[in-house]
Amino acid sequence: MQAPPAAQTGITEIVWHDRRYRARAAAGGAAFEIYSDTSEPGFQPAGATFHRFVHASEVTSSGGEMLLAGVAPLAIPVMPGITASTVHQYSQNPRIGPAERALVSATRATAFITPGTRMVKPLSRHQVSRQLTSAPLVSGLCFREFDVAHLRFPGDRIVLSGDPDDVRDIAFGLRWRAIGPDDYTSSELVNFPGLVGIPGRERRGSMVLGTGFLPSGTHLIPEYATAGLADLPLSARAEILAYTPDGAEIALFQYQPQTNVWNRVAGARHRDLVNRIPGLETGRTLFRVNPSVHAGLTGEHEGERVPITADPGHGFHAYARGAASRSPITAPRRFHTRARWRDTEVLALGRNEDWVRLRLSQPDIEAIMAADATCVERGVYECWAPLAELEDPRTILTEYPVPPSPPIP
Template sequence: MQAPPAASTGTTEIVWHDRRYRARAIAGGAAFELYADTREPGFQPSGKTFHRYVHASEVESSGGELLLAGVAPVSVPVMPGADAATVHRYSQNPRIGPAERALVSAVRTTAFVNTGTRMVKPLSRHQVAKQLTAAPLVSGVCFREFDVAHLRAPEDRIVLSGDPDDVRDTSFTLRWKAIAACDYTSTEASHYPGLVGIPGRERRGSMILGTGFLPSGTHLIPEFTTAGLADLPLTARAEILAYTADGAEIALFQYQPQTNVWNRMAGARHRDLVNRIPGLETGRALFRVDPSVHAGLVGDHEGQRVPVTADPGHGFNAYTRGAVSRSPVTHPQRFYTRARWRDVEVLALGRNEDWVRLRLSQPDIEAIMSTDATCVERGVYECWAPLGELENPHTVTINYPTAENPAAS
């Protein structure tokens, strides 16, 4: 499945709250930038006019932008006593009863991921610096871009943050395409029963409610995690973005898998945004990263098992001297490393001589206390352990579906 076509960047006319506005579709039709000639509630100055951002599901438009986005919006069943306001109220309560939870869960299942779905993960400045120098992987809590496309200003994106930053006029985000639905799960308590009960002193960012939705007094936003909180391989042309106070989106870096390099995309005009990232050399344009030995993507190519990369919508590729091989890749698999330590299920992330960095795959307060794990970002807890104390370290493989093997998962 290829990514959907982008909606037109020209202005159109839409209806929002029973009023007509000039508007511009953004994020492939997932949201609109509205324009007004005079200041209205929620509108900010933009040159000689005023503007604000709203989700495409909130407006009436004859352009079919919501369909062009190619992503199914969250849907509320048509039944007595169920409407968007009711579902939102239930979604913000981690202690709802069985009937209410069943309704919220039914709504949550309407938000799903397909091959090629654009995913995003908010990053702090320090996380950006780490992403540019660490293995090309992503993990933790994330969102479909479609669901958060209307949150453009940094002050609006704070609610998404998994690692709160002290910079409020700029926010950063990692964006990539999903390889397969099996790589993602919701944050519902049925998947992570221990996260809901973790006290505030052991958390970063907002609480995981266990309903599958983000804590927000205004928005109904489904949230995801990488499956089992494991590392996923980044896909071709993943991007690190910056959002400025006026809602502008600037691509700062793009990942090129054929050379394992992050290319700087932002020019001199946006040098100040790049300079906000700590530890970067002034003027540096290329950031080479090394693949991880604990997680990644492999496939069969010309009779050998080799590292490969994914370009959702276009398949899997092996590279020879920096160029795409003409030979096809078959049986692609994602792999990661699991183990047990102190009777706790963990993921092995990296090694430093005789010590191994670990991540809890099912965080709860008992596991945190037993391993002395630290919350490194929202919902993610990591620690170090002596290599010799790990029990049953082993590699787990996930088969990806292909045209030759569509049933794999």
């Protein structure tokens, strides 16, 4: 094997598919970029050599790089005759029997989310534009970054797409840190029984299998949905990313909640990537979002309940003169509104005078037809309804634990 150019640092040696390769850890140890001096299936040209990305769980390395990622990989139950290939085969079949489903569910349950886990969601170019110019929220189907870290080429990331795009030489995504595990649920049948039976004409992107895994012929990727398909507040320093044909991951924008802006962090040499996003003013570097919208994230601060921002790993902060207050936040929680309309469970997202935007919390073909809802992205169905017709409106609360304060030296 031929080592990559000397300018690339952190080169190690790994074993993948019983062969030794020069490699470099990527995504904090969740994946490896491996190199070959000859063209091989799945490898792309990279100067005088060829490269591809593989997940760290697929390789043997003496460096322990995967431990640095801080996220545990899937664990397959120890049973005679059961391999990862067996679980993958069952995970791709929505009609498996109870025994097979129990095996898949046991595997799926090993994919944990903890406060601070880095989450990602694929975005189309139009979704990027809307993200920059609307409330700082995220909802729908998403993934742990750890599980998809090896999908770096735009062609590989198509499998994740929730809003199919006609562009194949670039891919976009949103990355943020989870505030708490209760904000996410598996896409298994028990949580979303109606999604499995929705026909192709009523959906965008690939079908939801109901096994908790993404439809893929080669990857075993656990799939998540925001709890109840509700909007979640973006945490501090969330990023909008671009993935280029050479496998580079480039941060284009970063969210700063204390100033309520998306700040362009990509330099001039990446201006062409920003220009691929429709509807953006050329050269614009700041995109201000509505400071009054925080997906119902509030906390007790100096005796009052106020909007707060989440910075996993560093706690919660109140807004005080454009900067984070030093007074501690207690009782952080998120709230959203649920109701019924035309005998369908919905989330109330926003109002426009006497009309309210609704999202189906348990989509199925009957509810879609009754509400005349439109699929706005994979698994997410929305419509507008007269406010006066909503029944049983109620507030749903999600409590977050307050992280312990660091010891005083």
